Amino acid sequence: MTSTESAPTVDLQRAAREHLWLHFTRMGGYAQAEVPIIVRGDGCYLEDSNGKRYLDALAGLFSVNIGYGFGEEMGEAAAAQMRELPFYTNWSYAHPRAIELASEVASLAPGDLNRLFFVSGGSEAVESAWKLARQYYSARGERRHAATVVSTASTLSTDEAAVRVDEARAVAAGTERRWKAISRHVAYHGTTMGALSINGIPALRMPFEPLVPDVLHVRNTNRYHRPAEETEEEFTRFLLDDLEHTIETAGPQTVAMVIMEPVQNAGGAFVAPAGYWRGVREICDRYEILLCADEVICGFGRLGAWFGSELYDIRPDLVTCAKGLSSSYASIGAVIASDRVMEPFLEGSSMYSHGITFGGHPVQAAVALKNIEIMKRERIVEHVAEEQGAFRATLEQLLDLPIVGDVRGTGFFYAVELVKDQETKAGFDDEECETLLRGFLSPRLFERGLICRADDRGDPVVQISPPLVAEQEQFDELTGILGDVLAEAWTKVKR
Ligand SMILES: Cc1ncc(COP(=O)(O)O)c(C=O)c1O
Numbered sequence: 001m002t003s004t005e006s007a008p009t010v011d012l013q014r015a016a017r018e019h020l021w022l023h024f025t026r027m028g029g030y031a032q033a034e035v036p037i038i039v040r041g042d043g044c045y046l047e048d049s050n051g052k053r054y055l056d057a058l059a060g061l062f063s064v065n066i067g068y069g070f071g072e073e074m075g076e077a078a079a080a081q082m083r084e085l086p087f088y089t090n091w092s093y094a095h096p097r098a099i100e101l102a103s104e105v106a107s108l109a110p111g112d113l114n115r116l117f118f119v120s121g122g123s124e125a126v127e128s129a130w131k132l133a134r135q136y137y138s139a140r141g142e143r144r145h146a147a148t149v150v151s152t153a154s155t156l157s158t159d160e161a162a163v164r165v166d167e168a169r170a171v172a173a174g175t176e177r178r179w180k181a182i183s184r185h186v187a188y189h190g191t192t193m194g195a196l197s198i199n200g201i202p203a204l205r206m207p208f209e210p211l212v213p214d215v216l217h218v219r220n221t222n223r224y225h226r227p228a229e230e231t232e233e234e235f236t237r238f239l240l241d242d243l244e245h246t247i248e249t250a251g252p253q254t255v256a257m258v259i260m261e262p263v264q265n266a267g268g269a270f271v272a273p274a275g276y277w278r279g280v281r282e283i284c285d286r287y288e289i290l291l292c293a294d295e296v297i298c299g300f301g302r303l304g305a306w307f308g309s310e311l312y313d314i315r316p317d318l319v320t321c322a323k324g325l326s327s328s329y330a331s332i333g334a335v336i337a338s339d340r341v342m343e344p345f346l347e348g349s350s351m352y353s354h355g356i357t358f359g360g361h362p363v364q365a366a367v368a369l370k371n372i373e374i375m376k377r378e379r380i381v382e383h384v385a386e387e388q389g390a391f392r393a394t395l396e397q398l399l400d401l402p403i404v405g406d407v408r409g410t411g412f413f414y415a416v417e418l419v420k421d422q423e424t425k426a427g428f429d430d431e432e433c434e435t436l437l438r439g440f441l442s443p444r445l446f447e448r449g450l451i452c453r454a455d456d457r458g459d460p461v462v463q464i465s466p467p468l469v470a471e472q473e474q475f476d477e478l479t480g481i482l483g484d485v486l487a488e489a490w491t492k493v494k495r
Contacts, residue, residue, distance in 0.1 A: 012037055012049060036446070041068030044467045044474050046451065057452040057478045059467045062265065062297040062413075063323030066374050067467035074329045074370050081366035090118060090360035097365035104372055105325070105336065110310040112339040113319055117352070118332060118360030122296035123190030125320035125333040126259070130194050131354050132318065132335060133257035133290045134179050139344035141176025178256035179213070182246060182289075184220040186267040186458040189259065189294055198259060201266060201457050216250050218243045221270040222458070224406045224417060225425060232273045240279040252287040257318070259292040262308025267458030268415030269408050277314045284317075290341065292318040296333070300324030301375060301468050303411035304385035317341050327375075330367035331358070380468045384412050387471065394475040395464065398483055403490040412468055415461040416482070420493065427459045432493075436460070441489055450481040462486075 016035040021027065037049040044067055046054045059065065081097060088095045102116040117132070119125050183189060187200040196204065197211035200220070205211060219242045226235055247255055258280065264270040284291040293316035298308035301324060305311040309319060318341060322333030345352050358364070375381060388411050395414055398404045405419030405427075418436070420426045428436055437454040441462070445452060453463040462482065466474060 043067045043069045044470050052449065054446070054449045054451050055466075055474060055477055055481070057450055057464050057466045057474075057482075059465055060328050061323065062302070062463075062465045063328040065301050065324040065468045066327040066371060066378070066380060067469040069469070070327075070329070070371075070374055073374065074367055077366045077370035078330075078363050081363045085362050088362060089357065091355050091357075095360075095362050097362045097369060098360035101360075101365045101369050101372075104369060105321075105334065108306045108372070109319060109336050110307060111315060113309075113316070113336045114339055115337045115342045117335045117337065117354075118365070119322075119334060119356050120331050120358045120361075120364075121190075121333045122320065122322035123192040123195040124356060124359075125296065125322050125335050126189045126195040126198060126294060127192050128354060128356075129259065129292045129294075129318045129320050129335045130181055130198065130257060132337065132341070132352060133181070133292065134177075135352060135354075136290060136341055136344065137176050137178040137256060139350050142344070142350065144176075178254055178289075180250055180255045180257075181215045182243070182250070182255060182258045183215060183217055184260055184264060185217045186220055186222075187261060187264050187294075188266040188457070190296075203457070214250070214254075216246050216255075218246050220264055220267060221272045221276060222267055223270075223273065224408070225459070233275065236273045236275045236279060239273070239276060240283065243280065244283050247283065247287055247289070252289070255287065255289050257290045257292050258284055259294055259320075261294045261296075262298040262312055262314060263303060263410060263413055265297050265413075265463070266455070268406075268417055268455070268461035268463065269410075269413055271408065271410055272312065277312045281315050290317040292316055292320060294320045296320055296322045297324075297413070297465075300327075300372075301381040301384055301411075302413050302465065304381065304388050305411075306381055325371070326364065326368040327371045329371060330361075330364035332361065332364035332368050378469070384468050388412065390472060391470075391475050394472070394479050397479055398486065401483060401486050401490065403486050403493065409464075412466055412470065414464040416464065416486075418460045418462070418486070418489075428456075430456075433460050436489060436493065440492060441485065444485050444488065445481070448481045448485060450478060450485075452478070452482065 013034060016037060017030055038046050039049050040047045044056055046056050085095060090098055098118060105116055106114045117128060119128050181198050183198045183200055185200040189195050189198045194212050196208060197215050199205055200217045219239050221239060223235060281291060293309045293314050295307055295309065299321040300306065303311050307319065309316050317338045319336040325334065326332050344350055391412060395407050398416055399407055402422060403418050404416055405422055405425055406417040407414065409415055420428060433456040437456050437460055441454040455461055455463055
């Protein structure tokens with residue numbers, strides 16, 4: 001592009017086709033078709049470049065928690081920060097907004113999750129959590145070895161003791177190493193190489209192999225396809241046995257982190273059975289493995305609590321968050337670490353050897369702070385807790401349709417699983433998914449003015465995750481459109 005072509009005169013359609021590379025998108029599909037261009041938003045609604053309105057039942061990407069209506073206020077917060085300090089780094093320095101945001105989030109996070117390491121998004125948060133878990137064990141090992149040397153070295157001179165401590169550190173760094181991560185099948189945790197390796201979706205991982213060693217995948221909490229006679233208790237036992245067996249097989253002393261979402265998104269809003277989280281925590285404690293709750297979607301109100309970890313009493317050592325932290329008005333994420341994880345990094349020359357230029361960016365932090373202020377003032381989390389029953393009841397009307405096998409989820413986070421036969425729960429094969437989900441459902445929903453996601457990374461589901469300001473009017477509207485389109489899809493299946 002030449003410098004004389006300025007942005008306002010650009011033919012957006014043409015420029016999008018020629019210059020923009022959309023994420024996870026078959027670009028060939030736009031050789032003839034229009035690229036959808038979203039130009040503005042308000043509340044739960046979006047408008048495209050043709051002036052058409054959409055109900056955004058996906059909140060952007062499970063992320064615009066306060067909806068699109070707070071641009072003015074958020075913009076003022078960003079502008080004020082731009083005037084005061086447009087950028088400074090968290091590499092060795094602090095600045096007021098990062099400090100304030102860290103304290104604010106620590107006050108909302110459960111238990112002793114008190115320390116925030118800021119990053120730019122969800123994948124970076126997962127990446128950083130895994131690196132932190134890896135380094136935690138060597139830092140802890142160094143500390144333990146150093147403590148042993150110091151306690152037994154009272155007869156040594158200061159210099160000799162220092163040499164012995166250094167030697168002990170070197171030994172510990174070589175021996176107390178854990179690097180493996182465990183996540184669940186079909187779970188999505190991001191796309192950077194570490195986060196991608198953690199993903200439980202083979203089709204996403206395969207093009208990029210070999211991946212980062214080593215990740216093991218355990219069963220997820222999808223109950224829909226389990227035997228009807230299995231009790232919840234039996235299901236929990238089955239899942240926990242699998243986790244424990246996987247750890248034993250991997251070698252417990254090599255496993256650094258178990259990472260799981262409070263409610264798993266990919267596969268379709270899998271809520272864990274009773275006793276599951278207590279069991280996972282117990283197993284992690286027994287093998288001294290760090291438990292990370294990936295709250296990139298679940299955090300900041302989606303489940304009707306500030307954190308899913310609080311709702312389910314998960315007691316994680318690490319939490320990853322991003323999207324809802326700023327309601328996606330800014331690109332900011334974080335790893336929240338417990339006091340226990342932080343401890344070995346507070347001593348001597350110990351340091352978490354990791355950093356990102358934009359981590360804790362002051363403008364992004366100011367926007368995230370404003371987001372939390374708005375969420376509190378507008379009682380967003382309370383609204384989800386109060387309205388989740390009505391939302392569920394409205395969505396459950398879809399169960400009357402023969403193509404709907406299951407409606408599951410919690411808070412404002414749901415999935416509708418599509419089946420060929422409600423009795424047998426038989427799903428669709430790959431070819432049927434291609435024609436039904438990609439060929440028909442996704443474009444038809446968009447045509448009808450509803451944005452939600454038809455997803456077949458596991459069994460085929462439609463994911464529903466509206467902004468947290470949605471009310472009965474939006475519940476009815478989205479259920480109505482979705483119901484019409486699913487009924488239409490059924491006529492195609494039966495043809
Ligand atoms: C649970 C979870 N973790 C991590 C990520 C990656 O986040 P990002 O797309 O911001 O890198 C996502 C994204 O959807 C997610 O859902």
